[in-house]
Amino acid sequence: MKAGKTWSAVVYAGLLCALLSGCLYEAAETQAETPTDSGGEGGGETPAPEPAELPELASCNGPCSCDEMVRPANDTGVTFSGVFPSGNLASCADTANPQDCDFGRDRKAALGELSKTGSGAAGFDFVKVSANGDLLDKDATSWQCVLDVTTGLMWEVKAPDDAQGLRASNQTYSWSDNGQPDYTSVNLGECQQESCDTQHVIGRTNSAGLCGFNDWRLPTKTELQDLVYYANKQPSIDTDLFPNIKSDIYWTSTLDTDDVGSVWSVNFNFGTVAGGSSRDPHHVLLVRNASVPEQPAAEITEPELDISLRNRLAPLQRCSDVGVVSSPNSRFKRDDAGNVFDSWTGLIWRRCVEGLSGDLCDEGEVALLDWQQAIVLAVDASEAEGLTGENRWRLPSIKELQQTVETHCEEPPLNPFAFPNVPLDQVWSSTPHTGLDGHSYQYQYQNGILFYAARQQRRQLHLVRQCQQGVGL
Known part of the structure; x- marks a missing residue:
């Protein structure tokens, strides 16, 4: 990354904070060129200091262990396919173009393969709770609380x-x-x-x-x-x-x-x-x-909190000390192919959005695709690597896109040491909209807004796949 680009981005962020009243973020301090020292003995120049090393993710040293997942989550509840350019099918029928309904708990529920403790639509599993905290039968007609069995x-x-x-x-x-x-x-x-x-x-x-x-x-x-x-x-x-x-x-x-x-x-x-x-x-x-699994300690190192280091990979990112660090480096690992394994969710992400490459995702040009093109690209990526079943590359669901969010940062609300140089644009999810059947849900990598768009719109794509427990990658 060129120094001039970083400097202009920082100035832009500072001006934005000044113009928007109440901005809590502080832009990274600009670094002027290191002055040369022609005086002193020998009249030599003072060498510029070596740039600090960027924090790196731990390596899986081969296949990542998928048994580390500690944050179980619900599926979206979608058991139908979206059609391009508009329309939704009554069921999950378009197997040639796998999307939200082809993966996860909802798919198992639709196939009758999901065992539940209580009741609930699709992959949800809820137990009714009485006024004094007793767990009730699913046929109970009066209850004041609900226990989510999946999340605790x-x-x-x-x-x-x-x-x-x-x-x-x-x-x-x-x-x-x-x-x-x-x-x-x-x-x-x-x-x-x-x-x-x-x-x-x-x-x-x-x-x-x-x-x-x-x-x-x-x-x-x-x-x-x-x-x-x-x-x-x-x-x-x-x-x-x-x-x-x-x-x-x-x-x-x-x-x-x-x-x-x-x-x-x-x-x-x-x-x-x-x-x-x-x-x-x-x-x-x-x-x-109620019975939430113990969350891992958020081990955060000082370099991770250094905004000048973060800005080398996310030039416009601003972070605030009022938020909670939700995506520290300690939750992520990299496999031998350079993919990013999220040990908290069990998801494996491509390090770069499609079209970008290189270890810092600073090579190439981001691919902007309509929803159908994005689904087909995921299919091609899986076939190229011989991946099948739940282990295939796919579009993330709209819930999965928010699970990696860094809540105390914006532009992007992601950990840049895990996902460097993310374009601040909309990214497609695999989740079709049930009310506006020509639309699908999208996530914004600028500040984390979750909305939806017509399927003909062109958005970026960030591929994901599920890590299977007990078998590594």
């Missing part, structure tokens, strides 16, 4: 609009947290309590001991999006288990660190994800850890 999270279940108390589904809250004063907006929602903000509703819910527990909280944006049932619409959730959810916006606990006062939310209209002002009145769906 327990969710509150909203009551009808005319219910009295905290659980009435039509109540809204502004976002507040005493630990984040720059993001806090107090009592700007509409509710039955004296203070309508998230901090107060969480406190009151814990005091009331919903379902016998007092450790309820807001979900992260990854956790809440993981609950979205993308085969359903308005609301995009399993309404048999969550009967009173609104087709509307719900708060998460994840700060949108690109803007002061902005917090991420999930819209259960169609399952989109975006940031918004903490002053806005939105709904809440609280969650708690």
